Amino acid sequence: xxxxxxxxxxxxxxxxxxxxxxxxxxxxxxxxxxxxxxxxxxxxxxxxxxxxxxxxxxxxxxxxxxxxxxxxxxxxxxxxxxxxxxxxxxxxxxxxxxxxxxxxxxxxxxxxxxxxxxxxxxxxxxxxxxxxxxxxxxxxxxxxxxxxxxxxxxxxxxxxxxxxxxxxxxxxxxxxxxxxxxxxxxxxxxxxxxxxxx
Amino acid sequence: xxxxxxxxxxxxxxxxxxxxxxxxxxxxxxxxxxxxxxxxxxxxxxxxxxxxxxxxxxxxxxxxxxxxxxxxxxxxxxxxxxxxxxxxxxxxxxxxxxxxxxxxxxxxxxxxxxxxxxxxxxxxxxxxxxxxxxxxxxxxxxxxxxxxxxxxxxxxx
Numbered sequence: 001x002x003x004x005x006x007x008x009x010x011x012x013x014x015x016x017x018x019x020x021x022x023x024x025x026x027x028x029x030x031x032x033x034x035x036x037x038x039x040x041x042x043x044x045x046x047x048x049x050x051x052x053x054x055x056x057x058x059x060x061x062x063x064x065x066x067x068x069x070x071x072x073x074x075x076x077x078x079x080x081x082x083x084x085x086x087x088x089x090x091x092x093x094x095x096x097x098x099x100x101x102x103x104x105x106x107x108x109x110x111x112x113x114x115x116x117x118x119x120x121x122x123x124x125x126x127x128x129x130x131x132x133x134x135x136x137x138x139x140x141x142x143x144x145x146x147x148x149x150x151x152x153x154x155x156x157x158x159x160x161x162x163x164x165x166x167x168x169x170x171x172x173x174x175x176x177x178x179x180x181x182x183x184x185x186x187x188x189x190x191x192x193x194x195x196x197x198x
Numbered sequence: 199x200x201x202x203x204x205x206x207x208x209x210x211x212x213x214x215x216x217x218x219x220x221x222x223x224x225x226x227x228x229x230x231x232x233x234x235x236x237x238x239x240x241x242x243x244x245x246x247x248x249x250x251x252x253x254x255x256x257x258x259x260x261x262x263x264x265x266x267x268x269x270x271x272x273x274x275x276x277x278x279x280x281x282x283x284x285x286x287x288x289x290x291x292x293x294x295x296x297x298x299x300x301x302x303x304x305x306x307x308x309x310x311x312x313x314x315x316x317x318x319x320x321x322x323x324x325x326x327x328x329x330x331x332x333x334x335x336x337x338x339x340x341x342x343x344x345x346x347x348x349x350x351x352x353x354x355x
Contacts, residue, residue: 047212047250047263056227057339057354064297137297142354144227145337148211149296152230152250152308 003043003160003188010195011188012041014123015162015181021122022076022115022179023168029114030089032170040165046151049161049180056144061100063112064150066134067120072187073134074116075150075180080140082175083108089170100140109138119179127194147180154182206341209233209248212263214272216279218243219345226339228292230309232265232316232332233340235289236272236325237347238281246342247272251308252315265315273323289329289349290316291340298335309333 003011016038027034050056061083066073078086081096087104088096090111097104113136124131139146151161162181167174183191204220211231217223219242225233228248237244247268254264261267273283293309304310313332320327329349331338336353343349 047260050211050227053227058227059354064300066300135300137300139296141229141296142227142337142339145229145294146296147229148227148231148250149229149294149309153302153306 007188007192008043010192011043011162014126014191014195015041015164015179017122017126018119018181019164019166019179021118023166025114025118026086026111026168026170029111030086030170032089035169037167037169038164039167040163042163043160044163045159046154046161046182049151049163050144050147053143053147056142058143059140060143060146061108061138061140062146062150063109063116063136063138064146065113065116065136066153067131072181072183073150073154074119075147075182076112076115076119077143077146077178077180079176082177083140085173086111086170086175089173105138105140109136112136112138123191127191129190129194150180151182154184159185160188209246211248212250212260214245214247214262214268214275216243216245216275217344219343221344223342223344224340225292228338228340229294229296230292230312232293232309232312233291234265234269234272234316235291235340235342235349236276236286237289237342237344238276238285239287239347240285241281242344242347243276243279243281244286244342244344244347245272245276249312252311265312266319269316269319269323269325273325283323283325286325287328287347288320288325289342290327291331291349291351292338293332294334294336294338296335296337 023036059080062077223246234247254267
């Protein structure tokens with residue numbers, strides 16, 4: 001599937017809407033102002049999804065969820081330190097824990113679930129369509145391993161992925177995240193068709 | 199040309215790389231992808247495949263993206279370099295299930311299917327599988343020394 005420049009712009013716009021909505025959800029969740037900068041949105045082939053990941057062994061915490069009841073999914077990935085500081089903010093703890101306790105892990109699960117849901121519902125609302133979200137799952141491990149596991153779940157049916165870099169600023173803390181939106185070609189067709197009608 | 203200085207060469211996703219001693223081949227941060235390493239002890243050379251998916255379906259895709267066609271490509275490249283299959287030992291690593299809590303249909307258990315595809319392909323070729331560290335739910339970094347043929351697997355966290 002070759003996407004035209006216009007189609008790529010539409011998908012990037014949808015992704016940016018999704019991330020904005022996640023930022024709003026995060027702000028409500030933390031009861032704090034959250035500002036968002038999106039330095040980069042890219043559409044790339046799945047084989048290249050790991051190319052600019054930085055250190056593939058870097059520790060990350062990620063939430064992965066399948067969507068649409070089809071072969072599509074969303075992965076939201078934070079550096080482990082950033083995830084721990086979000087978890088501390090969420091639990092109103094002054095200091096970030098050094099590692100994930102069971103409690104922290106379930107807080108992160110919950111937060112990830114809400115961020116993914118916000119991401120998807122913004123896109124669904126804009127397109128006036130329904131998007132069903134699967135049960136989210138978290139992993140704390142090496143960045144490369146988490147990303148490849150998410151993309152192979154979908155790479156049988158697709159060749160492209162939307163990669164969004166986001167910087168959430170909560171108080172004085174800047175928390176970087178990377179969001180992968182993976183989809184089957186039919187889902188893209190559907191999104192583009194609906195976007196065109198609006 | 200003689201090189202005394204060891205290089206670490208990374209096998210990127212959906213590619214394979216050939217090298218010889220004193221180099222080391224590397225695959226960092228591997229989840230459900232499968233790493234296939236072939237070694238010719240006599241020549242102290244070999245290759246590493248970094249495959250994503252079990253079976254190649256369409257003719258247009260890269261061979262190295264898939265376990266089955268990737269193994270074929272790796273083995274035949276080595277043969278062209280004077281390392282026939284009978285001189286080769288094969289090891290496999292990776293193919294974890296990074297999201298074990300996720301209820302997945304067997305068709306979507308890609309890590310597991312990658313392992314099965316590799317074993318099927320290797321046995322149909324008559325290749326010697328001499329070692330494996332596969333499955334589980336942890337990411338791996340895999341290094342493969344062409345000097346010794348030794349494979350080291352690290353997990354984190």
